[in-house]
Amino acid sequence: MLRQIEELPAHVLGVHAVGKITNKDIKSVLEPAVSHLFKAYGELNYILVAESSIWDFTTGAMFAYFFLILKYYSKWNKVAVVADDRGINSFTTVFRFLIPGVSKRFGFSDMDKAIQWIAKRDTKLNTYDN
Numbered sequence: 696m697l698r699q700i701e702e703l704p705a706h707v708l709g710v711h712a713v714g715k716i717t718n719k720d721i722k723s724v725l726e727p728a729v730s731h732l733f734k735a736y737g738e739l740n741y742i743l744v745a746e747s748s749i750w751d752f753t754t755g756a757m758f759a760y761f762f763l764i765l766k767y768y769s770k771w772n773k774v775a776v777v778a779d780d781r782g783i784n785s786f787t788t789v790f791r792f793l794i795p796g797v798s799k800r801f802g803f804s805d806m807d808k809a810i811q812w813i814a815k816r817d818t819k820l821n822t823y824d825n
Contacts, residue, residue, distance in 0.1 A: 697724040700744065704814045707740045708732045712747040718755030726763055738772040739796075742813045744806070749782025764793055771796040775813040779803050 697720040700709030708728050732739055752760070764771070771794040776787045779802050791798040801809035 696720060699724060699728055700742070703742070703810070706732075706736050706816065707742060707813050709742045709744065709813075712743065712745045712751075714747060714751060716747055716752045716756045718753060718759045721756050721759035721763065725760070729763060729767060733767060733770055737770070739767055739770050740773045740813055741771070742775040742777065742809060745776065745778040745780060745783045747783075748780045749786055768793075769795055771798075773813055774798040775801060775809045777801045777803060777806055777809045 696712075696714050697716060698711050698713075700711050703709045710725060710728070729739060729741075732741075773796055774791075774794065776783065776798075778784060778787070778800070784800055787798070787800050799809075799812060801812075
């Protein structure tokens with residue numbers, strides 16, 4: 696299941712993944728939130744907090760996620776992924792090379808740092824970190 700994280704600055708979209716993630720989750724939670732953020736700010740600052748493992752994402756969810764990334768290809772400004780799952784971290788490594796913005800991974804022990812980093816408004820860096 697995906698749920699939007701509400702306790703973030705308005706220019707940041709946060710999504711919490713727990714348990715099984717389906718195509719319906721991507722279409723009903725993530726896509727509308729990404730669209731709204733892009734319309735409001737013209738760029739995407741996104742944090743994914745993934746308690747799910749990579750195996751909890753259905754094939755349909757993975758494809759929907761990938762196509763969403765491509766749809767907004769040049770609009771990703773900053774992306775933070777908070778996860779301890781090796782599969783999520785591997786997927787994040789691939790994802791980092793698909794977007795022009797800056798991307799950073801964090802473990803759950805660094806959740807506060809992840810939120811501080813994603814919330815900080817700075818210019819597009821066009822680099823990959825960590």
